[in-house]
Amino acid sequence: MTAKSLTEEPSLEPRRQARLLGQAAAEDAFLRAWRAGRVHHAWLLTGPPGIGKATFAYRVARFVLAGGRDAEGLAVPPAHPVARKVAAGSHPDLVVLEGYSTTPIGAIRERIGVDEVRALASALRKTAAESAWRVGLIDPADAMGREAANALLKLLEEPPPRTLLLLVCHVPGRLLPTIRSRCRRLALAALAEAEVAALLARLRPDADPAARARAAGLTDGSVGRACALLDDDIAGWLPAAEDPIAELASLDVSRAHALAESFARPEAEDALALFFDLVRSGLAARARRLAREGRDSQGRALEACARLWENLGEVSRLTAGFALDRKQAVLTALSAISRGVPVPLDLIRPRADA
Numbered sequence: 362m363t364a365k366s367l368t369e370e371p372s373l374e375p376r377r378q379a380r381l382l383g384q385a386a387a388e389d390a391f392l393r394a395w396r397a398g399r400v401h402h403a404w405l406l407t408g409p410p411g412i413g414k415a416t417f418a419y420r421v422a423r424f425v426l427a428g429g430r431d432a433e434g435l436a437v438p439p440a441h442p443v444a445r446k447v448a449a450g451s452h453p454d455l456v457v458l459e460g461y462s463t464t465p466i467g468a469i470r471e472r473i474g475v476d477e478v479r480a481l482a483s484a485l486r487k488t489a490a491e492s493a494w495r496v497g498l499i500d501p502a503d504a505m506g507r508e509a510a511n512a513l514l515k516l517l518e519e520p521p522p523r524t525l526l527l528l529v530c531h532v533p534g535r536l537l538p539t540i541r542s543r544c545r546r547l548a549l550a551a552l553a554e555a556e557v558a559a560l561l562a563r564l565r566p567d568a569d570p571a572a573r574a575r576a577a578g579l580t581d582g583s584v585g586r587a588c589a590l591l592d593d594d595i596a597g598w599l600p601a602a603e604d605p606i607a608e609l610a611s612l613d614v615s616r617a618h619a620l621a622e623s624f625a626r627p628e629a630e631d632a633l634a635l636f637f638d639l640v641r642s643g644l645a646a647r648a649r650r651l652a653r654e655g656r657d658s659q660g661r662a663l664e665a666c667a668r669l670w671e672n673l674g675e676v677s678r679l680t681a682g683f684a685l686d687r688k689q690a691v692l693t694a695l696s697a698i699s700r701g702v703p704v705p706l707d708l709i710r711p712r713a714d715a
Contacts, residue, residue: 375416375418375500376419376450379438379444381417382556383412383413383550383553386550387406387547387549387550388417392435394545400525401544401545402525402526403520403528403544403545404421404526404527404546405530405544405547406418406529406549407531407547408531408549408551409581410585411586412551412582412584414500414531414549415500415529417549418498418527420435420437421435421525422447422498423435423437423441423444424436426452426454426491427441427444428493454490454491454492454496455495455496456481456495456496457497457500458473458478458499458500460503472505472506473499474506474509475511478513478516481497482512482513485497486521486524489523494523494524495521495525496524496525496526496527497524497526499527500529501529501530501531502530502536502540503530503531510537513540514539514540517543533546551582552582552584554582557587558573558577560584561576561587561588565591568591573591575590579639579642580639580642581645586639590639605639605640606640606698610695610698610701611699617692621688621691621692624636624687624690624691633680633690636691637673637674637677637694638677640698641670644666644669645666647666648670668702668703669701669703672697672704672706673697675706676690676694676706677690683710
């Protein structure tokens with residue numbers, strides 16, 4: 362499941378969320394298009410994981426399927442029949458493709474195949490059963506393979522009337538340019554640290570206040586990652602330094618092995634994805650600091666941060682996708698961080714004859 366927003370009852374499942382915090386600008390943008398009668402047939406919802414993209418998508422879906430009569434906002438009361446059916450996954454005019462495992466940060470572990478996309482396209486071309494519209498939701502669109510993406514492109518090129526397609530996307534660059542060009546892009550903002558803290562106080566009232574504050578400060582506006590930090594106690598695995606990357610790079614052998622060993626436990630599979638996510642957030646923060654300094658001598662360091670950020674994302678995906686040794690993945694990543702160079706992916710990519 363993806364953890365996104367504030368609800369009437371503490372819950373992290375987007376299809377059941379009744380309220381959304383911190384995305385008023387995105388909501389206003391959709392409402393302006395709706396009121397003007399110029400709703401684009403496909404919307405690309407972008408931003409980092411855990412900030413509310415899937416929650417926003419379900420919020421739009423409920424609003425449209427309920428007739429879109431509320432001029433004040435996208436909210437549909439939880440007791441409304443449409444809201445109940447969407448929450449139960451039983452609304453006949455909503456077709457959903459999910460390409461991730463049910464973890465708090467929505468880590469991409471599975472591909473969305475071409476047959477699934479073709480089935481979605483076929484369903485959207487049918488006459489609506491209960492509503493005036495039919496809605497398709499893909500979460501995340503990043504999980505589509507090339508064949509699936511080409512099948513989606515055909516739907517985007519010839520969209521059925523009164524059909525809305527919502528694409529949740531963490532990394533738009535992974536989508537075909539032709540798909541991006543046929544969607545209206547709506548970038549959702551990361552939540553402010555105070556907003557994340559307020560959400561954590563409601564969603565995790567029993568958690569230690571200091572742990573909530575630390576989680577809110579570590580996760581760059583993602584309440585999903587903040588909840589996962591509290592759930593898995595990952596916050597204690599990361600250094601509390603201003604620059605965690607520098608501290609990770611300075612770990613001695615015994616401490617590095619102890620850190621890596623903590624991810625070898627069977628129950629730590631989801632935690633490893635979050636660890637990589639937070640390490641990459643630290644690299645991004647370092648890159649922003651270097652960019653602000655703006656000195657010519659920082660150019661190489663900034664480029665190295667960018668290369669390592671992308672590289673560790675691939676290491677994380679390969680480790681999860683091929684069930685590779687998690688301890689070795691962490692040790693490999695720590696070695697790359699200490700040397701400031703990317704991991705040679707051929708060292709961890711499974712051989713064809715294996």
